[in-house]
Amino acid sequence: MEYNDSNVKVVQHLIHFYNVTKTYDNGVKALSDITLRIRKGEFVFLVGPSGAGKSTLMKMIYREELPTRGQVMFNGRNVVRLRSREIPLLRRKIGMVFQDFRLLPQKTVAENVSFALEVTGASRKYIRKAVPLVLQRVGMLEKANCYPAQISGGEQQRVGIARAIVNNPVLILADEPTGNLDPDTAKEIMELFNVINRNGTTIIMATHARDIVDDMKRRVVKISGGRIVSDEESGVYSFAN
Amino acid sequence: MRISTILYCIREALVSILRNGWMTVASISIVAVSLVILGGSVLLVMNTGYLTQRLESKVEISVFLEEELAAADVKEIGEKIKSTAGVAEVKFIPKEKALQEMKKSLGSRAQVLEDLEKNPLPDAYRVKAEDANQVPALAGSFEQLDGVEMVRYGKGVVEKLLSVTQWLRVASWTLMGILGVSALFLISTSIRMSVFARRREISIMKLLGATNWYIRAPFLMEGLIMGLAGALLAVAVVYLGYIALVDKIKVSLPFINLVPGEEVFTVVPGALLGLGILIGIFGSLISIHRFLSDKKA
Ligand SMILES: Nc1ncnc2c1ncn2[C@@H]1O[C@H](COP(=O)(O)OP(=O)(O)OP(=O)(O)O)[C@@H](O)[C@H]1O
Ligand SMILES: [Mg+2]
Numbered sequence: 001m002e003y004n005d006s007n008v009k010v011v012q013h014l015i016h017f018y019n020v021t022k023t024y025d026n027g028v029k030a031l032s033d034i035t036l037r038i039r040k041g042e043f044v045f046l047v048g049p050s051g052a053g054k055s056t057l058m059k060m061i062y063r064e065e066l067p068t069r070g071q072v073m074f075n076g077r078n079v080v081r082l083r084s085r086e087i088p089l090l091r092r093k094i095g096m097v098f099q100d101f102r103l104l105p106q107k108t109v110a111e112n113v114s115f116a117l118e119v120t121g122a123s124r125k126y127i128r129k130a131v132p133l134v135l136q137r138v139g140m141l142e143k144a145n146c147y148p149a150q151i152s153g154g155e156q157q158r159v160g161i162a163r164a165i166v167n168n169p170v171l172i173l174a175d176e177p178t179g180n181l182d183p184d185t186a187k188e189i190m191e192l193f194n195v196i197n198r199n200g201t202t203i204i205m206a207t208h209a210r211d212i213v214d215d216m217k218r219r220v221v222k223i224s225g226g227r228i229v230s231d232e233e234s235g236v237y238s239f240a241n
Numbered sequence: 242m243r244i245s246t247i248l249y250c251i252r253e254a255l256v257s258i259l260r261n262g263w264m265t266v267a268s269i270s271i272v273a274v275s276l277v278i279l280g281g282s283v284l285l286v287m288n289t290g291y292l293t294q295r296l297e298s299k300v301e302i303s304v305f306l307e308e309e310l311a312a313a314d315v316k317e318i319g320e321k322i323k324s325t326a327g328v329a330e331v332k333f334i335p336k337e338k339a340l341q342e343m344k345k346s347l348g349s350r351a352q353v354l355e356d357l358e359k360n361p362l363p364d365a366y367r368v369k370a371e372d373a374n375q376v377p378a379l380a381g382s383f384e385q386l387d388g389v390e391m392v393r394y395g396k397g398v399v400e401k402l403l404s405v406t407q408w409l410r411v412a413s414w415t416l417m418g419i420l421g422v423s424a425l426f427l428i429s430t431s432i433r434m435s436v437f438a439r440r441r442e443i444s445i446m447k448l449l450g451a452t453n454w455y456i457r458a459p460f461l462m463e464g465l466i467m468g469l470a471g472a473l474l475a476v477a478v479v480y481l482g483y484i485a486l487v488d489k490i491k492v493s494l495p496f497i498n499l500v501p502g503e504e505v506f507t508v509v510p511g512a513l514l515g516l517g518i519l520i521g522i523f524g525s526l527i528s529i530h531r532f533l534s535d536k537k538a
Contacts, residue, residue: 062448085452092450102445119451124245167450 013073014040014171014202015061020070022056022226030056032226034070038204040170043197045213046206047237048223054206057223058173061204062094063087075170092120095164095172095201099179101156103148109159110135110144116163130166138162138192154185161192165201172196174205178212186212210237246458253459254466257435264434265467268427272471272520273478275420276513280479282413283509284500289406291500300376302368302394304383314388315364321386322366327379330369336362363390421520428467428524432460436532443533457529461522468521472514479513480506 015038022031030053038044046054059065060072063079072079075093082090103112110131117127135141138158148156157177164172174193178186190212197203207213213220213236220235221228258265304322306315315333323331334342339362344351368383370376380392436443446456480502487499 088447088450088452090450091448096448102448104442104445115446116449118245118249119446119449119455121243121246121455123243163449 012040013037014042014075015204016073017057017060018071018073020060020067020072022053022060022065023068030226031060031067034226034228036221036228036231038202040202041197041200043193043203043216043218044205045216045218045220045235045237046204046223047208047213047220048229050208052223053226054223055175056226058175058204058206061171061173062091062096088120092167093170095161095167095169097157097160097164097172097174097177099176101148101153101160101180103156103159103163105148108145108147109140109151112148112159113163113166116166120167134162134166135159137165137195152185154181154189157181157185157189158192161189161196165196170202172201172203174203176206176208178207178209183211190216213237246455250459250462251466254463257431257438257459257463258466260438261431261434264427264431268424268431268467268524269471269474271420271424271427272468272517273474275417275424275520276472276475276517277478278413278417278420279516280475280509280513281482282410282417283512284479284483284505285406285413286410287500287505291498300370300394302370302376302380302383302392304366304368304386304392305363305390306365307388307390308363310364310388318386318388319366322368322383325379325382327371327375328368329371332367334365334367336360336364339363339365424471424520425524425527428464428521429527431467432464432525432528433532435460435463436528453533457533460525460529460533464521464523464525465518466521468517468519468524469514471521472517475517476510476513479509 015036017034017036020031020034021029023029034053034057036057046057048054056065060067061074061079063082066080074090077090079090104115107115113134114127114131117130122130132141132144135144138161140155140158140162143151143155148159151159157180160177164174172193177193178189181189186209193203193205194216217234217236219231219233220237222230222235304318306318310318319331319333322328337360340354340360343362344354347354368379370379376394380394383389384392443456483505484502487502490497490499
């Protein structure tokens, strides 16, 4: 939250990094003095060369890693100060999508999605209602009973997205979600993210896909060597490296 | 905890238990073996307590008198015995009664006694001491009395029984301790294998916002089921074994009284099951603590 001179609440930021520095145990400085604000409902691309610190920045938000210095606010809470038993509650507000999909191979499409609800203790009744709805949204209802090995990469990522949104998260963190997909499939997946974002969900996406970033004309935060080198509304990928 | 969560834990635990195969068999067996030994040792303790109590109450001193004593002398010896400090009860057994008793205890083989011309048994006093420890001293003093032929008592029986069972008790508790620790070790090793087999699933669960206890519960359940299975096996072995033993002894050694089966099995199964479950849970807590602690979470 921010206050102006008269202490009136002006803007609600969903995410606020205050001078965040992250040095890993092996001495690698992955982030240096990052300050970043993201409003509710934004769609933000994180771009930058390999090893720039994009994944590390996202890990700060879902408390996979703690900053070495600085604070990270998410949804009005200081993530750094959360007690370990509060971390699961933080993560239920965040949907995560990965380059390698991270589906469980021994579970069907529907089971992979309902798993996300089961671990939060949702009722059977609610799960039975919510899972087909969300599979419908990502266009995977017909393949609900297939196993991940039986569907294509693009379809697996749709399931990954269904699993990420089934909890109605306020934020989606997508780390190179199209990295393993061909350009056409990638476009379809991006369209899905677009729809989700239009429904009000904030999205942060790390990507190396230049054409996607350039097409979407969204906010682009460029990181290099652990520092933010540019931050533009409706920016483009163009990265001199 | 809701039913579906418990069912989920049981299902996941069974999957792991089946996947671990021989490791599961080894874990369950060693829990069973250590609990059988514990159960056996508890039965031993219960039975020696029971037996020594009965034996102690039976330890009496028989004072046999010389033959052809005058009735007055017999009476005088009786008075002297009665007035000795530490004597609880004195009973006169005339030789006729001793012969009758002998006939009774021989049963169908009593025929041999019929052929005797003359009663070979002496008159005797049977003396009960106030305290089993005083028996040897009392016996010694009766031997000094005039008119006493000889003195007999169950020398050392009680002491021997107690020292042998004491030794057995220590040995079986030691063995049980060693096996119990091995059982813990094997269970925690099985659980560690299960955790490693599921590490991908666990990392995904964490990202999806599963609580630590939701992630740990199936592993606790797995330990619990293995401990319970071992304990059930142990209860079956101890129960069937004891029933068979009691039956056998009733036939071949009828003068030994064992604690009846029904009495033993009011407490022993509950104790073994409880202990088995504790070993299982504790074994899995060791691995959970090492591989699924908050810091590694
Ligand atoms: N767990 C870790 N331990 C030590 N160093 C790490 C760890 N994770 C990342 N790093 C290092 O931190 C730096 C930033 O890594 P990060 O994964 O955030 O980069 P990235 O921008 O996501 O790269 P990419 O585009 O290749 O995914 C790299 O130098 C990396 O080697
Ligand atoms: Mg990365």
